[in-house]
Structures are given as C-alpha cells and as structure tokens.
Amino acid sequence: MRLPAEAVDGTVLIEVVRLSGLPAGRDDPYPGTVAAHWAGSDAAAALSLMASLPGSEQHRCGFSPGWSVRAYDEHLGAALFEAAFCFTCHEVRMRGTAVPPALATQYFDPDSTPAQNLLSLFRGAHE
Template sequence: MLLPTTSAMTGLVEAVRITDPSAWRTEAGTVAGETVDRWDDAQEVLALVSALPGGSAMRCFLPGFGIRAHAASGGLFAGQVLFEIAFCFSCRWARFLGAAVTPGVAGQPFDPTSAPARELLRRFRESAAAAG
C-alpha cells in the first residue's frame, strides 16, 4: 500500500476505534472515533500498512478502526497529525485523510487475509479490548 510522503516523519500512531462506521469522518475531515491506544513503534505500524498487498475492493466501507499518524517530536511539525487512515476489513478498503494525501493515495484496496492485515487487525482488537 502506498503511504503519504510524510510517513517517514511519523513518530507516534494513535489507534482509533470508529464507533459509528457510517459516520467515520468528521466535518473537519478527520477520522471520527475513540483513541484506544498510542503506539510508539510508529514506523513498525506503518511498515505493516505499507506491506498490505492490494486486493479486490467491495463497496460497503463501514470502517471499524483507523490510525492517526503524528509527526515525531523535535521536528518542525512535532506532534502534528500528518495523515489518518480508516480501515474497513470487510470491504477491503483504506481511506486516507490529511493535507499530505494525494489523489493516488486517498483510497486503496487491500487484502484483509494477508499476514500484515491480520497483524494490524490483531493490534487494533487488542488495543480496543484493553481500552474497554
């Protein structure tokens, strides 16, 4: 999967549980939901996302989870949200949001049965369960 060019600047990833999949995006253009975890291994998480192989997309797009990629501390954009991704593991689609997101990256199908997708979903579920 292609990532925005700002992905290399990411130092923290928030795991988001999308509680209302039909309203997954806010009016401000961000992923709507509850932050259930903060993953300091941001580049490992983005490596999983980057390793997601393409797939056949379906049409439901009712995402259950998302991520917010924050810039690493100490840089010009320290702490700012660089981009966000909402994932629908049912229809095999990922939607990207943010200023650095180009049309070629904005929506991408993926294979939810792949090892990287299963690991990403496991992390989401584990974080959501721990958050209650």
Template sequence: MRLPGAVEKAETVEVVRIHDYERVGLRDVVRGEVIARWGAAEIGAFRTVIAQVPESAMFLCFEPGWGVRVHGAAGFLFEAAFCFNCDRVRWWGPRIPSEDWGSTFKADSPAGQQLLGLFRACLPAGAEPPGVE
C-alpha cells in the first residue's frame, strides 16, 4: 500500500473504531471511539504490516470500520480510515497532499488480514468483531 511520508514521523497512533461510517467524508475526520493508543513498538509493527499490504482494484462502498489518528512530536500528522469491504483507505490531514487522499489495499491478502488483526486486537476482551470492518 502506498503510504504517506508523514507515517515515518509517527510517535503515537490512536486506533479508532468507526461506528458512523456514513459521516466519514473526503475531508472529514475519523469519528468514533479511541480503543487503543500505540507507542513505538506497536507503531513499528503497524508500519511494517501496512507497507506489505498490496494495492487492489477499487470498489465503491467505502464503509470504513477502522481508523487511525497519527501524531508526531510536533502534534497531529494525519488520519486514515480503512474499509476492509471495498479495499479503500482515505488519508487526510495537514501533512497529506490532496493527491494522496485515497488509495487501495488488498484486504484479503495475508498482510491485509494481519493489519485487520492488529485493529481487532485492540477490542476489549470478549468483544465480538463488529459487522462493518
């Protein structure tokens, strides 16, 4: 998957469970419950996995179930919303050029499933994975 350069400046990542995917727009923010905050070790794993996810054909549903807010030493860097149904991710924020706002990823690839596993691991113990991924 094509990653924004700002991902290298990440020092904190908030994992967000998106409940109201219909409100996620092209210039909107990731809305939902922060279910985890990742530090250096988790961010390293996230960068490694997400860089290995291949790009995919684009579909149209865009009903994201997961998002991240990425912060660096100087503050907020960017957000991303992931739809594991249509293989799309939307990036936005002050460090993301408008031409890089959207890309695709192969959600059913081994790395795509590993990324989904990283997100699901943030759910509280005993919580069922939600219907919208």
C-alpha cells in the first residue's frame, strides 16, 4: 500500500476507529468509536505495516469498512489522512489534506501476513 510520504514523516499520533458506517458527507470523517491512540514506536510500526501491505485486485462487496486510522501531526488539527479498510473487498480508501488523488483508492491482499497482523492490531486496540 502506498502512503503519502510527507504525512507519514509528519505523523505523531494515529487514532484507530472501529467504524459504524459511511461518512454523511464527502469531507466528513468515517463515523465510529475511537478504539485506541498509537504514538511513538507504536504509530511508526503501524505505518510500516500499512506500507508493507501487498497489492490486490478489487473484489466487489459494496465497500463496508470495519476499521480506519487517522494520522495526525504535532498540531493535532485536521487529520493528515484517514484510511478506511474493507477486508472483504480488499479496498482501502484514503483521504485528507496530505492525500493525492492517485492514492485515494487502493487494493490490498487481506489474506497476506501484513494484513492479518494489521487486523490483529485493530482487533486488539482499546483505550
């Protein structure tokens, strides 16, 4: 998976969100409950894991993501990016101030070891 390099370099905090639906509007965040905050080496490890996700082809499911991550810089203002993961259709949708259009929709192999490790991190996340 390709991540916006400048955003990765500037990320100091990742918010893990258990999603409950799709955004109401184009610029709204994905709704859900914050499950955890990762900073320091935990954030760096999660970003590295996301960057190591191997690509895949699209599978049709209607895009029903279960988890998202929001990456923040030191100012903790608007998210640099939010990435919503659907492990059924192999799709991740990214948006935010640091996301170029070419990275907005990507596909990953949910059965790969990095994807399964990421899913385990998500499922184990709690405040």
